[in-house]
Amino acid sequence: MSCVEVREHLPEYSMGVLPEHEIAAVERHLAWCAGCRKEAAEFGSAAATFAFALEPAAVPRGLADRVVARVRQVAGTSGTARRTRATAALAVAAMVTVAALGWGAAMAGRAEKFADQAALAEARRAAALQQFDRVLNEIKQLVPSVTLSQDETHLGRLAPTAGRAGGGAVLQLVSPTLLDFAIVLVNGLPRGDVAAMPYRVTLENAAGDVLKVGRISELDANGGADVYRQYEEQDLSGYTKVLVRDASGDVVLSGTVDQSG
Amino acid sequence: MSSRIGGPLVAREEQKLVEGLLAGNEDAVRALYARFARPIFTLGLRLLGSAEAAEELTQDVFLTAWRKAARFDPSRGRLSTWLMTIAHNLAVDRLRRETGVTRPHLVLMDELPEIPSSDEEEPLMERDAAMHAIESLSDAEKRLLARVYFGGLTAREISEADGVPLGTVKTRLRTALIKVRRANQDKERP
Numbered sequence: 001m002s003c004v005e006v007r008e009h010l011p012e013y014s015m016g017v018l019p020e021h022e023i024a025a026v027e028r029h030l031a032w033c034a035g036c037r038k039e040a041a042e043f044g045s046a047a048a049t050f051a052f053a054l055e056p057a058a059v060p061r062g063l064a065d066r067v068v069a070r071v072r073q074v075a076g077t078s079g080t081a082r083r084t085r086a087t088a089a090l091a092v093a094a095m096v097t098v099a100a101l102g103w104g105a106a107m108a109g110r111a112e113k114f115a116d117q118a119a120l121a122e123a124r125r126a127a128a129l130q131q132f133d134r135v136l137n138e139i140k141q142l143v144p145s146v147t148l149s150q151d152e153t154h155l156g157r158l159a160p161t162a163g164r165a166g167g168g169a170v171l172q173l174v175s176p177t178l179l180d181f182a183i184v185l186v187n188g189l190p191r192g193d194v195a196a197m198p199y200r201v202t203l204e205n206a207a208g209d210v211l212k213v214g215r216i217s218e219l220d221a222n223g224g225a226d227v228y229r230q231y232e233e234q235d236l237s238g239y240t241k242v243l244v245r246d247a248s249g250d251v252v253l254s255g256t257v258d259q260s261g
Numbered sequence: 262m263s264s265r266i267g268g269p270l271v272a273r274e275e276q277k278l279v280e281g282l283l284a285g286n287e288d289a290v291r292a293l294y295a296r297f298a299r300p301i302f303t304l305g306l307r308l309l310g311s312a313e314a315a316e317e318l319t320q321d322v323f324l325t326a327w328r329k330a331a332r333f334d335p336s337r338g339r340l341s342t343w344l345m346t347i348a349h350n351l352a353v354d355r356l357r358r359e360t361g362v363t364r365p366h367l368v369l370m371d372e373l374p375e376i377p378s379s380d381e382e383e384p385l386m387e388r389d390a391a392m393h394a395i396e397s398l399s400d401a402e403k404r405l406l407a408r409v410y411f412g413g414l415t416a417r418e419i420s421e422a423d424g425v426p427l428g429t430v431k432t433r434l435r436t437a438l439i440k441v442r443r444a445n446q447d448k449e450r451p
Contacts, residue, residue, distance in 0.1 A: 008431060010435075011409075011416075011431065011434040011435050011438050012409070012415060012416055012431075012434070014438070015406075015409045015410045016349055016350060016353040016410075016413075017353075017409055017413055017414065017415050018415075019415070041338050041342075042442050043438050043442065044338070044342060044346050045338060045339065045342040045442065045445055046394075046438045046439075046441035046442040046445060047346075047349070047410060047438070048341065048342045048345035048346055048349070049390075049391045049394045049395065049441050049445060050391070050395070050406060050407070050410045050411070051300055051301075051303075051304040051345045051348065051349060051391075051410075052300050052341070052345065052387040052388050052390070052391035053388065053391040053392055053394075053395045054300070054303045054304065054307055055303075056299050056300065056303050056388065057299070057302060057303040057306050057315075059298050059299050059302045059319070060302075060312065060316055063298065063302070063316055063319060063320075064291060064294050064295075064298065066316075066320060067290065067294055067298065067319065067320055067323050068287055068290045068291060068294070070320055070323070070324060071282065071285055071290050071323055071324065071327050072285045072287065072290070074285075074324060074327060074328075075283070075284065075285025075327060220332065226331060226332075
């Protein structure tokens with residue numbers, strides 16, 4: 001789709017009534033076109049105005065407590081262990097920083113499906129990995145109350161298997177004092193391949209033991225997503241192999257975390 | 262987690278609230294709830310047609326916001342827009358699933374049912390700005406946008422129903438949204 005065609009569809013896209021087959025085409029365009037993405041965001045804001053203009057209804061009593069309880073449950077903050085809170089704070093800092101660094105835009109996984117752009121994709125993945133490295137430095141500023149050794153954080157990157165598209169990166173915390181966690185970010189997975197979802201992300205060690213990181217059941221406009229898991233009792237030492245499998249169990253992305261440094 | 266009452270959140274406050282949400286910070290979740298639960302619930306009631314469905318939607322919106330929080334970028338849009346877009350998309354997705362059609366059959370209610378009294382609600386600051394923006398539209402434009410946003414009609418369906426060329430309907434939709442966008446920009450933070 002050209003910009004002219006996409007912009008013709010943006011009003012309906014922004015108001016949630018564009019037919020499915022056209023949504024996919026529009027989102028493929030928005031993934032790389034900043035101008036149309038800006039207009040889509042502005043129309044989205046205009047559309048949301050209608051929701052705010054409704055005569056407000058009274059919210060049921062007690063809903064606030066139910067919302068808070070559910071968010072705290074999924075966020076894993078129902079416990080009071082200091083270690084847990086510290087780890088969560090670190091992960092939050094990492095993910096917020098990742099977002100601020102424009103991680104999604106940097107990944108460029110889409111390029112990998114073109115053989116002649118493989119070198120470009122590789123260079124961009126390397127750049128993205130460097131950005132991830134900056135996360136580690138910024139964590140210390142964002143969460144000054146937590147002492148984090150550079151030796152406790154490890155990076156890895158994900159590459160597509162033969163015939164697959166996409167890429168990704170992994171950040172692990174392997175710490176003797178904090179709960180270990182893994183953050184896996186992917187990008188460039190095919191949005192149109194609904195049958196491939198959900199993707200499952202796992203860690204493996206040399207003995208073949210497998211740990212779940214999470215499931216990906218939704219991709220953003222860049223074919224990207226992130227999963228995070230904090231391990232209450234599991235030491236991630238040795239779990240250096242990272243695999244992303246599609247719904248049929250085929251590995252689509254794989255990589256290794258360097259825990260040596 | 263503090264946020265000023267009586268004025269829009271600035272980008273830094275929005276970012277802090279979202280960071281708090283991501284961390285499961287109770288104060289942050291309650292602050293977001295106090296500001297946005299009511300319009301989210303109202304939208305759910307309007308689109309889904311029952312208080313039960315609206316409550317489920319409200320909970321789902323906050324959970325989805327938590328899952329997507331790391332990707333929220335205040336430089337690309339307001340927190341209010343982000344949350345209401347999540348709410349509208351979830352409501353439309355739910356209607357699509359339940360009706361099994363490619364476009365939603367949204368419920369357009371003339372009167373909203375009475376719900377028992379609420380708790381922890383703050384005045385809806387965004388509503389004044391929204392009403393101001395809506396006032397910039399002609400009655401025909403208001404009806405057109407309502408048929409799309411609340412009625413779930415596509416431009417083609419409106420074209421066929423009204424006997425108006427498709428291109429004309431699309432142009433009118435675009436023009437109306439641009440008017441709202443301009444009115445919103447007048448109220449935007451510097």
